[in-house]
Amino acid sequence: MLLIWIAKLWVSFVMENIEKIREQFPITRNRVFMNHAAQSPLPKVVADAVCKCIDEFSNFGHTSIEWHNGGKPFFAKLIGAKTEEIALVENTSIGMNIAANVLRYPQGAKIVTTDLEYPSVVYPWLRKRLGVEVLLIV
Ligand SMILES: Cc1ncc(COP(=O)(O)O)c(C=O)c1O
Numbered sequence: 001m002l003l004i005w006i007a008k009l010w011v012s013f014v015m016e017n018i019e020k021i022r023e024q025f026p027i028t029r030n031r032v033f034m035n036h037a038a039q040s041p042l043p044k045v046v047a048d049a050v051c052k053c054i055d056e057f058s059n060f061g062h063t064s065i066e067w068h069n070g071g072k073p074f075f076a077k078l079i080g081a082k083t084e085e086i087a088l089v090e091n092t093s094i095g096m097n098i099a100a101n102v103l104r105y106p107q108g109a110k111i112v113t114t115d116l117e118y119p120s121v122v123y124p125w126l127r128k129r130l131g132v133e134v135l136l137i138v
Helices: 002-016 018-023 044-060 068-079 092-102 119-126
Strands: 110-114 133-137
Touching: 002 018, 092 119, 110 119, 119 133
Parallel strands: 110 133
Antiparallel strands: none
């Protein structure tokens, strides 16, 4: 019930702000844009931040954006964690593999996922040695 309420709230937010959201994706002026996480045009806010970072670094050798330590302090602040709790890995799949293999599971542990999930996010838990049961919601 809570999930349905959150989904409705999200849809209503998106519909009320659809023009502002589309403005963040200049490509929508020229193409039908269907996002694919692996390869997609950047939202304007991200492209602007990357350009600003490159420009400042080219001109001053450093940036006003907090990129030291790979941006860990910035990300830690964003999610309310400590900097030393943040680790950077190559991509989501590797991060999920690490998480799946370092977690300690109680006896009878179950991982619940769906048949709509991206495969590389599910594979780490299929490893028999982990001893977890993967429940697929279809
Ligand atoms: C929905 C979704 N989840 C996870 C991944 C895996 O991400 P990564 O390429 O960072 O391992 C992808 C990659 O395209 C994806 O589209």
